[in-house]
Every structure is written in C-alpha cells, then in structure tokens.
Amino acid sequence: MSAPIQAAPPAILTHGLRKTFGASVAVEGLDLEVGRGEVFGLLGPNGSGKTTTIRMLCGLIEPSAGQATVVGIDVIREPEAVRWRIGYMSQRFGLYDDLTVAENIRFYAGVYGLAGAERTERIARQLEWFSLAGRANQRAGELSGGWKQRLALACATSHDPALVFLDEPTAGVDPASRRLFWSLIRRQAEAGMTVLVTTHYMDEAARCDRLALLSRGHLFAIGTPESITQQFGLPTIEDVFIELQRRDEGVVV
Amino acid sequence: MTRRQRVTQWPFWSMLWKEFVQMRRDRPTLAMMIGVPAIQLVLFGYAIQTEVRHLPTVVLDESHSSESRALVSSLENTGNFTIVGEVRDRVELQERLESGAAEAAVVFDPQFEHDLKRGRAAHAQVIVDAADPLASNGAIAGASQAGAARSLDLLRTVGRGGPSIDVRVRPWYNPGLKSSVYIVPGIIGVLLSMTLVVINSMAIVRERERGTLEQLVVTPIGKTSLMLGKIVPFLLVGYVQITIILVLGRLLFNVPILGSLTTLYLMAFPFIVANLALGLLVSTIAETQAQAMQMGLLVLMPNILLSGFMFPRQAMPVLAQWIGAMLPLTYFLKILRGILLKGIGMEVLWREALILCGFAVGLIALSVRRFRKTIE
Numbered sequence: 316m317s318a319p320i321q322a323a324p325p326a327i328l329t330h331g332l333r334k335t336f337g338a339s340v341a342v343e344g345l346d347l348e349v350g351r352g353e354v355f356g357l358l359g360p361n362g363s364g365k366t367t368t369i370r371m372l373c374g375l376i377e378p379s380a381g382q383a384t385v386v387g388i389d390v391i392r393e394p395e396a397v398r399w400r401i402g403y404m405s406q407r408f409g410l411y412d413d414l415t416v417a418e419n420i421r422f423y424a425g426v427y428g429l430a431g432a433e434r435t436e437r438i439a440r441q442l443e444w445f446s447l448a449g450r451a452n453q454r455a456g457e458l459s460g461g462w463k464q465r466l467a468l469a470c471a472t473s474h475d476p477a478l479v480f481l482d483e484p485t486a487g488v489d490p491a492s493r494r495l496f497w498s499l500i501r502r503q504a505e506a507g508m509t510v511l512v513t514t515h516y517m518d519e520a521a522r523c524d525r526l527a528l529l530s531r532g533h534l535f536a537i538g539t540p541e542s543i544t545q546q547f548g549l550p551t552i553e554d555v556f557i558e559l560q561r562r563d564e565g566v567v568v
Numbered sequence: 569m570t571r572r573q574r575v576t577q578w579p580f581w582s583m584l585w586k587e588f589v590q591m592r593r594d595r596p597t598l599a600m601m602i603g604v605p606a607i608q609l610v611l612f613g614y615a616i617q618t619e620v621r622h623l624p625t626v627v628l629d630e631s632h633s634s635e636s637r638a639l640v641s642s643l644e645n646t647g648n649f650t651i652v653g654e655v656r657d658r659v660e661l662q663e664r665l666e667s668g669a670a671e672a673a674v675v676f677d678p679q680f681e682h683d684l685k686r687g688r689a690a691h692a693q694v695i696v697d698a699a700d701p702l703a704s705n706g707a708i709a710g711a712s713q714a715g716a717a718r719s720l721d722l723l724r725t726v727g728r729g730g731p732s733i734d735v736r737v738r739p740w741y742n743p744g745l746k747s748s749v750y751i752v753p754g755i756i757g758v759l760l761s762m763t764l765v766v767i768n769s770m771a772i773v774r775e776r777e778r779g780t781l782e783q784l785v786v787t788p789i790g791k792t793s794l795m796l797g798k799i800v801p802f803l804l805v806g807y808v809q810i811t812i813i814l815v816l817g818r819l820l821f822n823v824p825i826l827g828s829l830t831t832l833y834l835m836a837f838p839f840i841v842a843n844l845a846l847g848l849l850v851s852t853i854a855e856t857q858a859q860a861m862q863m864g865l866l867v868l869m870p871n872i873l874l875s876g877f878m879f880p881r882q883a884m885p886v887l888a889q890w891i892g893a894m895l896p897l898t899y900f901l902k903i904l905r906g907i908l909l910k911g912i913g914m915e916v917l918w919r920e921a922l923i924l925c926g927f928a929v930g931l932i933a934l935s936v937r938r939f940r941k942t943i944e
Binding site: 373374375395398399401403405406407408409410411412413414418421422423424425426427428429430470 | 579583585586594782783790
C-alpha cells in the first residue's frame with residue numbers, strides 16, 4: 316500500500332482570520348485560498364485590511380483569531396519556519412540607502428541563508444533578471460523609484476521563495492516602470508513562484524489571475540477579474556472598486 | 569541537518585558584514601565616535617590641568633618659634649601657597665576663610681616647638697577651603713612636600729630617631745575630598761556609556777524609521793543574531809575609544825597607567841557589552857531617533873552624577889547609593905581607577921568584573937526578550 320500522492324498544499328489557506336486593534340476590526344473572518352503559481356491580487360480602498368492581511372500572513376502581526384497556513388506551514392505556530400519560504404516587499408521597499416545595489420542583494424541573500432559561490436551566482440542572476448546590472452555599484456539611495464522597486468523585488472526573491480508578498484509595490488512609480496515590473500512579476504509566476512500583490516491600480520488588478528476584494532475588513536468578492544465584473548454587473552474592475560469605495564467611505568464620484 | 573545548521577548561521581554573518589559596510593560609510597557617525605572622546609578628554613583634561621599655585625594663605629602661629637617660621641617658608645617655597653598675613657586667633661582665621669580673603673591657613677599649636685624639642689612628632693595643620701577640590705589638592709601636595717622637606721632637614725641636623733614634622737591637611741567645607749586624577753580615568757567610562765548607548769539605540773531606531781526593520785523581521789534572521797549583529801561592530805568602536813582616550817591621556821596629561829592594560833581591556837568587555845545592550849533596550853522603547861537620543865541622555869545623567877565619577881558615593885544619601893549600585897559605570901570606575909592609578913588587578917577587582925558580566929548577560933537577555941519580531 317503506497318500512500319496516496321498528495322498534491323502540494325495551497326500557497327495560502329486561511330480560515331476565519333481576524334484581527335482587531337482595540338475596538339476597531341481590521342480584518343473580519345477572512346477565508347482565502349491561493350493556489351501555487353498564482354498571481355493573486357488583493358484589492359480594496361484604504362483601510363480595507365489589505366496590509367493587515369499581508370502582515371498576518373508573514374507573521375509580522377499575530378491574528379486575533381482564525382487559522383492561516385502559508386506554503387503548508389502554520390503561520391501562527393511556526394512563523395520562523397514560514398520565513399525561510401517566503402519573500403516580502405513592503406510599501407517602503409526596505410532597502411539600505413547606504414549600500415549599493417549589489418550589496419543590498421548580497422545582504423538579503425545572506426540573511427536568507429545563502430553563502431559562498433551559491434550566493435555570488437544568485438546575486439549575478441538577480442542583477443540580470445531585474446535589469447539592475449548597469450547600476451550594480453550604485454548606492455540604493457541614489458536610485459529613482461522604478462529602480463528601487465525592481466531592486467526591492469530582487470532582494471525579496473533572491474532565495475527563490477515559494478511565495479512572495481508585494482504590498483503596493485508600484486505606488487508612486489512611473490507607468491513604464493510599472494509595466495516592466497509587471498512583466499517581471501509574471502515571469503516569476505511562470506517559474507512557479509506564487510505572488511500575492513496589493514494594488515490601487517486597476518490595470519494591474521486586471522493582470523492578476525484572481526482577485527479578492529476587501530471592504531472594511533470583509534472579503535467582498537473573489538474570482539477572476541472577469542467573473543468579478545460580471546458578478547457586479549459593472550463594465551470594469553475600476554467601476555467595482557469605485558462602487559465599493561462609495562459604500563465604504565460615502566465618496567461620491 | 570549539519571547543512572541546515574550551517575545555513576542558519578549565515579543571517580548573522582550577513583548582518584555583521586552589513587553593519588561594518590554601513591559603519592565605514594557613515595562618516596558623520598564615525599567622526600563622532602572618534603572625535604567625541606578626543607574633544608571631551610581635552611576639555612575635561614585641561615580644566616583639570618589648571619594647577620593651583622599661590623593659594624592666598626594666612627598663618628596662625630601660636631608657637632612663635634623658629635621651627636614654625638621655617639616650615640612657613642618651606643610651604644611658601646613649594647609655590648602652592650602665598651602668605652597674605654597673620655591672624656591672631658581661630659575666629660579671625662574663620663572670618664578670613666569665609667570672606668574668601670584667604671583660601672588656606674596654616675596653624676601651629678603652642679606646643680609645636682615644644683614637641684619637636686621633646687623628640688615627638690610635631691603637628692602643623694593646614695586648613696583649606698575645599699569647596700574647590702582643585703584648591704585643596706594643591707594644598708595637600710604643597711603641604712606634604714613642605715612637611716617632608718622640613719623633616720628631612722631635621723633628620724640631617726638631629727640624626728636618626730630624631731623628631732619629625734607631620735603636616736596635616738584639614739579640608740573644610742568638602743570633607744569627601746576628591747582627587748582630580750580620579751576624573752581622567754573616569755572619562756573613559758563616562759564616554760563609553762554616553763556614546764555607546766546613544767549610537768547603538770539610534771542604529772536600531774534608524775532601521776525602524778527607514779522601514780528596513782520591517783523588512784528584516786520577515787526574514788529568517790533570529791532575534792539573537794539581529795541583536796548580536798548590532799552589538800559586535802560597536803564593541804570594536806568601544807575599544808577604539810578606550811585606546812584613543814588612553815593614548816591622549818598619556819600624551820597630554822600624563823595619566824598614569826600603573827596596572828596591566830590587558831586586564832583593563834579584558835574587563836572593559838563586559839562593560840561595553842552591557843552599555844550596548846542598554847542601547848538595544850532603549851531602542852525597543854524609543855520610536856524615533858530623537859526619542860532614542862533623549863533617552864540616551866536620560867541614562868547619562870545618573871551615570872555622571874551617581875556613579876562616583878564626579879562626586880564620592882560614600883557622601884550620597886542611601887537612595888542615591890542604591891541607584892548608583894545599579895549602574896555598570898559604578899563598577900567600571902572602580903576597575904579603571906584601580907588598574908590605572910593603583911596598579912591593582914584581577915585579584916582585587918574580580919568582584920566588579922563579575923558584576924559587570926552579570927549586567928552584560930542580564931541586559932542582553934532583557935533586550936532580546938523585549939524585542940519582538942512583529943510590528944504592532
């Protein structure tokens with residue numbers, strides 16, 4: 316009797332995930348399943364709980380209730396075990412301005428346990444993949460937004476994580492850089508990396524395989540971009556988003 | 569499994585490497601780390617260097633003898649005293665001292681010469697306004713010098729077993745008379761406390777402000793690796809600072825180094841670590857660099873006032889002594905003064921060294937405990 320071949324566990328699986336800060340509820344009973352290799356978008360107005368959700372899944376903040384497994388590991392019980400398998404890129408990029416481009420990659424690769432020839436090879440690979448080779452020896456602080464963003468992604472993925480979290484990675488970046496960045500995200504996904512991304516840009520939302528819409532901490536809708544627009548009977552994701560924001564904040568557009 | 573274990577070490581080495589690269593590039597901080605000790609030492613040092621000469625002195629000579637006059641002129645010859653007049657009695661003496669017309673007084677008992685003739689030790693008293701400890705130091709030095717000179721003269725004329733002159737200095741207004749040489753070694757300790765606590769706490773808070781700490785805590789780097797990665801580079805800074813102060817202190821101010829430097833450097837280790845850990849602790853509380861700076865100064869004040877650096881602990885109220893006992897600097901000062909000025913070593917100072925080790929271990933444990941790999 317051989318054990319049945321088990322499919323790899325989903326990249327993310329949450330059940331009843333909840334987070335309160337004092338009296339206010341940031342995330343309310345979130346059930347989410349994200350498959351391997353998916354580019355999954357988390358959408359919602361400011362304060363809808365996107366960042367809180369990502370931070371719970373990274374083990375940066377402890378959920379008030381509920382369960383969450385990331386690449387098959389319980390985040391709440393074993394946050395450190397999860398950390399070897401994920402990458403995280405925050406809104407603020409988390410780069411060291413006084414280190415060069417190559418040094419930033421080297422540092423994060425090292426922190427993720429890479430060393431020696433493997434690390435050297437990985438630094439070269441990241442520089443090439445993320446079109447950073449031309450400025451390898453420039454200080455990160457001297458880079459413009461688009462370069463910083465690509466460097467941050469290179470740093471977050473040097474250890475080939477199974478899953479990478481991108482928290483509003485393209486905020487404040489010019490359109491050409493955003494386009495380049497998304498082609499990089501898609502290539503990572505094709506290589507088998509799961510990507511969970513939050514964004515405010517509707518064209519970016521449309522590039523995701525699946526979307527989850529959050530509103531005031533509640534999961535409002537989940538599915539492919541097409542299924543969501545159909546569900547709301549609205550022509551684009553942008554219309555759905557504005558509708559949500561109107562209900563959330565009373566904003567009349 | 570061994571490979572896995574080796575891998576988990578890399579975050580620490582990576583952290584260490586990053587800290588050194590950053591330190592090398594942060595010129596202003598580097599300049600502060602090296603410049604501050606040099607500037608402080610020169611400032612403190614030259615203030616101490618002001619040697620007290622020509623202290624205005626009155627004489628109360630109740631013995632009216634040739635011996636008393638000879639001692640007065642010996643005192644004057646040291647250059648530390650200038651006789652500004654004679655007084656008739658103790659009341660007048662006190663008036664002169666209180667008014668500030670005189671800062672020292674020499675008193676001879678009626679039986680001064682009598683004692684000498686009987687072959688007994690004769691006592692002369694030098695009273696000093698020790699509100700200014702520097703003045704009293706000058707007086708002590710001059711008085712003992714003069715006393716020794718006269719005794720030697722007497723020895724020559726009378727021969728072995730003859731009488732001696734014992735000049736006693738009575739510091740008034742500041743019974744806990746403190747020697748200025750105590751300050752220079754103390755500067756080492758105070759400076760280390762000041763710069764290390766502040767620099768280290770700011771180093772972590774800076775990471776928090778720039779958003780890199782958030783990035784770091786999602787990586788698999790352990791809390792201890794993170795903390796040690798911050799401590800080790802600054803350990804080196806601490807030793808550089810000690811060396812600068814010792815070299816400058818020796819060259820500019822002739823600070824004695826009587827004991828073993830190896831022992832001193834060895835015992836500095838737990839002290840530096842304790843201060844760095846204190847910096848880490850501050851950084852777990854402070855949210856901005858400005859807050860960290862202010863908390864650092866808050867730590868500094870009791871260190872200067874209660875550790876025995878400026879004022880003797882014996883003269884403090886019990887509560888202040890207790891607070892002083894909770895400062896690593898209090899123990900390190902004993903070590904510094906013991907090794908540099910008295911030439912004693914581990915055999916006497918082991919207790920202080922042990923206490924410092926306790927501080928180091930305790931403070932590291934506390935800051936690792938307090939540091940959370942979460943960002944709430």
